[in-house]
Each structure stands twice: as structure tokens, then as C-alpha cells.
Amino acid sequence: MSRTAFGALVLALTVPAxxxxxxxxxxxxxxxxxxxxxxxxxxxxxxxxxxxxxxPSTSTKAAIRDPQLQKALRQAGHSVNVIEDWNxxxxxxxxxxxxxxxxxxxxxxxLQGIMTASSARADVLYVAFPPDLKTPAAQQVICKLKSxxxxxxxxxEIENLMKARSKHARS
Numbered sequence: 001m002s003r004t005a006f007g008a009l010v011l012a013l014t015v016p017a018x019x020x021x022x023x024x025x026x027x028x029x030x031x032x033x034x035x036x037x038x039x040x041x042x043x044x045x046x047x048x049x050x051x052x053x054x055x056p057s058t059s060t061k062a063a064i065r066d067p068q069l070q071k072a073l074r075q076a077g078h079s080v081n082v083i084e085d086w087n088x089x090x091x092x093x094x095x096x097x098x099x100x101x102x103x104x105x106x107x108x109x110x111l112q113g114i115m116t117a118s119s120a121r122a123d124v125l126y127v128a129f130p131p132d133l134k135t136p137a138a139q140q141v142i143c144k145l146k147s148x149x150x151x152x153x154x155x156x157e158i159e160n161l162m163k164a165r166s167k168h169a170r171s
Contacts (some may be wrong), residue, residue, distance in 0.1 A: 022158040046162035047077035048099030051092060051122070055104060055110075056084050063147045063154065064102050064127055072151035078158065090114055095114055098122040100161055102154075104129060123161045125154075 050073060054065045063069050072078045081096075083089045094100070098120055103111055105126040115124070128143035144157050 003060070020022055026068070035163075036068070039165055042076050042152070044077040044162070046159060046166050048158070048162045048165070049079045049097060050081070050158065051089070051096075051098045051101045052080065052082045053086075053089050053101065053103045053107065054082060055107070063145070063149060064104070066151075069151045069154060072155065073158070076155055086110070090118075093118045093120040093122070099165060100158055102126060102145075103128055105141055105143050123165065125157055125161065 001054060052064050052070070070080050070082065081092070083092060093114060099122055101111070101122050101124045103124060105128050108126055111124060115122070123146055126141045126143045127145045127147055131149045145154060
């Protein structure tokens, strides 16, 4: 058999095999619209009750006032409540079980006073706003989060706190 006839035979056998649909394990993820949604890819292993205190005077560009952050927290499995009034925050800490509080670093001294007076055992994540970083109250607390951070950074920090709470509860 000549080389060209052999090449034509091989080509004739391989082309139809390459055109048939693949039915492998992950082929459904390759079809348009059937894959995992990226917005739902992050699910919290330790979901918790979150309370966000956002002052009315806080910039709308700040992360804790961002509806996308709140949506991402809810999609991860957390229960999220946003409070804009300080008196309501005090009442919520006395009545509602809260795991994590997100609050502006400038409110640290006021919040610490309330936390000692109430029976709430919530962890507090202070969010640093660039103009407030120079204030003495903001410099006394550790700010792991900035107002410009993406929701994923907030989710990671909250997950770390919830994991530590879970380990502490077991021991």
C-alpha cells in the first residue's frame, strides 16, 4: 500500500472519531450556562450571624455600605443585618445573638464600652476608613480590613473568626 493511500485511510478513520461529542465526567460543565456559577462558588464552612454598623455619615463608597458586600455575605451563607442607628445597635447586642460585628475603626471606643456592658460575646472586625486611620481611637485597634477591600477579603476574615469560634466552642 502506498504512503498516500495509508495516510488517507488513517485520516478517514480519525476525523469521524474527533467529530463525535465527548461524554466524559465533566462535559456538562463545559456546556454554556450549565457550569458552576462563580458568584456562588464561595460557601462558608462556618456560617454565622453578622451585624454591620454603618453610620449614616459613612461614605457610600465604603465597603460596609456596599450592597454587593452584603449580597456576597448572604450568598456565602451568613445572616446579615445592617444597622445605621447607634441606639438600635445597643438594643440588638442585648437581644440578638451575634457572632461577628463589622464596624468603623473610629467607633472602637464606643463599641468596646457597649460590649463590656452587654452579655454579647461577638467578635469585632474593625474596618479602616482612610481618613479615620489617623485618629487615636483607630490606632488603638487592629484593622485587618480596609474600606477599599474586595468582598472576598471580608469573607476570608469572617471565615477565620468563625473557625476560631468553632474551635473554642468545642474545647
